[in-house]
Amino acid sequence: MIGLQAQTAAPPLAADAAPIVEVRGLSKIYPGGVEALNDISLSFPEGELTTLLGPSGCGKTTLLKIIAGLLQPTGGEVRVRGRAVTGPGPERSFVFQDFALMPWATVIRNAAFGLELRGVPRSEREAVAEKYIASVGLKGFETKYPHELSGGMRQRVGLARALAVNADIVMMDEPFSAVDEQTRRQFQEDMLRLVAQERKTFLFVTHSIEEAVYVSNRIVLLSRRPSRVSEIIDVNLPRDSEPDQIRRHPAYLDTVEGIWQTLKRYLD
Amino acid sequence: MTPTTREFVPAAVPLGRPASSPHSLQTLASNPYALRIVSFAIVALAWEWAGRVPVSPSFPTFGETAAALFSMLADGSLPAAFANTLVPLAIGIALSSVVGVAIGVAMGLNEKVEWFGVPIFIVLQAAPLAALVPLLVLAYGIGVTTKVFVVCIMAMPVIVLNSFKAVRHTPHSLIEMGRSFMANRPQLIGKIILRSATPVIFAGLRLGTAAGFVGAILAELLVTPTGVGDIITYSQSTADYPRMYAAIAGVIIVSVLFIEGLGWVEQRFLRPEKRSAS
Numbered sequence: 001m002i003g004l005q006a007q008t009a010a011p012p013l014a015a016d017a018a019p020i021v022e023v024r025g026l027s028k029i030y031p032g033g034v035e036a037l038n039d040i041s042l043s044f045p046e047g048e049l050t051t052l053l054g055p056s057g058c059g060k061t062t063l064l065k066i067i068a069g070l071l072q073p074t075g076g077e078v079r080v081r082g083r084a085v086t087g088p089g090p091e092r093s094f095v096f097q098d099f100a101l102m103p104w105a106t107v108i109r110n111a112a113f114g115l116e117l118r119g120v121p122r123s124e125r126e127a128v129a130e131k132y133i134a135s136v137g138l139k140g141f142e143t144k145y146p147h148e149l150s151g152g153m154r155q156r157v158g159l160a161r162a163l164a165v166n167a168d169i170v171m172m173d174e175p176f177s178a179v180d181e182q183t184r185r186q187f188q189e190d191m192l193r194l195v196a197q198e199r200k201t202f203l204f205v206t207h208s209i210e211e212a213v214y215v216s217n218r219i220v221l222l223s224r225r226p227s228r229v230s231e232i233i234d235v236n237l238p239r240d241s242e243p244d245q246i247r248r249h250p251a252y253l254d255t256v257e258g259i260w261q262t263l264k265r266y267l268d
Numbered sequence: 269m270t271p272t273t274r275e276f277v278p279a280a281v282p283l284g285r286p287a288s289s290p291h292s293l294q295t296l297a298s299n300p301y302a303l304r305i306v307s308f309a310i311v312a313l314a315w316e317w318a319g320r321v322p323v324s325p326s327f328p329t330f331g332e333t334a335a336a337l338f339s340m341l342a343d344g345s346l347p348a349a350f351a352n353t354l355v356p357l358a359i360g361i362a363l364s365s366v367v368g369v370a371i372g373v374a375m376g377l378n379e380k381v382e383w384f385g386v387p388i389f390i391v392l393q394a395a396p397l398a399a400l401v402p403l404l405v406l407a408y409g410i411g412v413t414t415k416v417f418v419v420c421i422m423a424m425p426v427i428v429l430n431s432f433k434a435v436r437h438t439p440h441s442l443i444e445m446g447r448s449f450m451a452n453r454p455q456l457i458g459k460i461i462l463r464s465a466t467p468v469i470f471a472g473l474r475l476g477t478a479a480g481f482v483g484a485i486l487a488e489l490l491v492t493p494t495g496v497g498d499i500i501t502y503s504q505s506t507a508d509y510p511r512m513y514a515a516i517a518g519v520i521i522v523s524v525l526f527i528e529g530l531g532w533v534e535q536r537f538l539r540p541e542k543r544s545a546s
Contacts, residue, residue, distance in 0.1 A: 070444055088448045100445035104463050104541050114449040117459070145541040165449065 019043035020169060020201050021067060025076035027226075028062055036062040038226035039076070046168075049195050049202040051212040053259065054222030054230075055266050060205045061097070061173050063227065067203065068094050068171050080169070090118075093167035097174045099154045101146040107133060108142040110157050114165035125164075132160040135197070137190060152183035159191075163198065171203045176211065188215055189243050209263070213237075213255045214247065221259065224266045231262055328510040336510035337517060345499070346518055352495030353519075356412050357484035360419025361477055368424045368476065369469060372431025376465070377457065386432070393425035397483075401490045415487035422483030423476040430472020434465035470534040474527045481523040 021044040028037040036059035044050050052060040065071040067078050069088040078085040080092065088094075093114065101110045108129050109116070115125035133142055136156040146154050155175050162170050176184040192215060195202055206212050212219050213235055221231040235255055237246055246252055296302045312330050319329030328336075340346035371389075375382040401418055408414040438461045446460045488497020496515050503512035535542050 068448055070448055088450055090450060092448075094445070094448040096441055096445060098441050100439075100441040102442065102460070102463065104466075104539065106540075117446070117449050117451045117455055147541060161449075 018046050020046040020081060021203070022079045023063070023067065023076070024079070026063070026066060026073050026078065027075040028059070028066060028071070029074045035226040037066075037073070038228055040227060040229060041076075042220060042229060044169075044201060044203060045218070046201050047199055048217040049204060049215060050218045050220060051204045051206060051216040052220050052222060053206060053209065053212040053263075054227065055224055055263065056207055058222045058224050058266075059227035060207075060222055063222075064171050064173050064203060064205050068092055070094070090165065091167050092169045092171060093162040093165050095155070095158045095162045095170065095172040095175045097177055099146070099151075099158045099178070101154055101157055103146050106143050106145060107138060107149070107157050110146065111160040111164055114161055118165070129160065129164050132164045133157070135163070135194065136160045150183070152179045152187060155179060155187070156190075159194075163194070167200070169201045169203065170198075171205075173205050174207065175204075176206070176208075184211070185243075191215060192239075209256050209259050210247075213252055213259065219259065221262055230266075233259065326507070326509050328513055332510040333513045333517060336508075337514035340499075340511065340514060340518075346496075346515070349495045349499050349515070350518070350522065353484055353488060353497065354495075356415035356487065357419055357480060359412075360416045360483065361423060361480045363416065364420045364423040364427055364476055364480060365473055368427030369431045369473075372428040372469070372472070373435050373462070373465070375428070375432040376435025377461070382432070382436075385428070389425045389428045392421060393429065397421050398486055398490065401486065405491055410492045414491050415484065418487035418491070419480045419483040422486070423480035426479060427472045427476035430475070431465065431469045434468030434472070435461055437468070438464045466534070466538050470530065470538070474530055477527055477530060478523060481519060481526075485519055 023040055023042040023044075026037055026040045027035070029035045040063065052063060054060050062071060066073050067080075067085065069085050069092070080089065102113070105113070108126055111133050112120075112125040112129035115128060116122075120128075130142065133139060136159050138153060138156050138160065141149065141153065146157065149157070155178070158175070159172075162172075176187055179187065188211060195215075204212075204215065216235050219233040219235060220229060221233065222228070223230040233255065235251075237249060237251055239246075241249065315330040315333075319327055319332065322329075337346070371385060375385045397418075400421065401414075404414045404417050408417060442460050442464060443456065446456045451459065485497055485500070488494055489501060493501045496519055499515040500512050503509070503515065
């Protein structure tokens, strides 16, 4: 659908970019004794799309929600631009796995909701929301309600809402898991375009290896619960190629295979 | 009410099938009003039949009852009686709605209020409230106050418990969404929790209103015979059963109309997404 022409030149190497998010010695034990994370330390470079990848139930969503400030860690800390995280902040926004749209609100109100909560006047916030609704491909659907949209379209509203608050860090928790495969591919391509346009830091959680390799600059492989960092992989794909060429590129296929070989160890 | 059309039917034909359908019965059945009229007609016919058998000498036919209803409407006795009955009813329902929703929402938002309040309303909901009426008469006499109380104890528990459950069952992800976009507590309550709770709160209000109507008539039967309750007791004592049943039917009609009106208000003003769907 939308090509990758807008894509910037080859992404900088992960090591060159300054970390915007730092995770130090993070652990999380849920009430009841389930140990989700065990002493995780990680840093996320600015302006890149980093994916947290791991087997189901490995605590990747938990890690993302702790960085978002939605969950409190049992031990360790998260720093964003050097400041310790104690709760949600305006520099971070979140895209939810189940969309989390308000069924009683129109697309535009949902997309503008973050700005509404910040007290931005109506005409101003709707202008911003309109722009992002258009950029996620939903122009003309502003006055529709979520139940009138397909799953993929609903998640686009969720993405527009997260972009509209102009946060530096956009976190996405398995945003495509409730979406069918065709929509998912189209969505991945649109997302790459947005990542290039927006120059934000994206943290992305998925359990799909292909998806992780296709969209990321950098992949953090997590082990089974309690999660530890198993491996960090820099992905270098020819981003200026056509989508189907990328998906056939040896670097893409090799990375997918390599990750599969690693993850296999965590299967029973 | 939306008819049951499947989502993937593309054309905008919400009602009925194409006219070429050989089954005119099917066409009739897919008209939302036809089945309601049929259902009403069956009940009316069964009533008429039972009255003619007769199942009991004190059970009038549907025709007799309807005639009595119209004669009471014509001579103004029924509207006058309703004007009487509606005073404690309206006060009681208004009071139960405002106070009940407030208590229920408070219980939903705060666990301490919940632990304090829920047992009271569960007991009230389970208690045979009619048995409490003599107690209320002792405490508050035979005036309007007692009748308002009867309406309230009938209507309040279901309103409170529904509001409580509605607030408590706000989808977790919506609350998380609000928090992640930096909603403060009042915003979280006003813009997310209450809006999400609206449908179930209104379901409680409808049930509470129905119970309140029962309470208002109960009060007139058990405390002092006024209004519609007076017509019922008086007609019963003079064996004028059509009038008695007509008064009861009148209560049911007003109650149903009021509850439907409440549903309309909810859809019209608080559920924009339902409006656009129809």
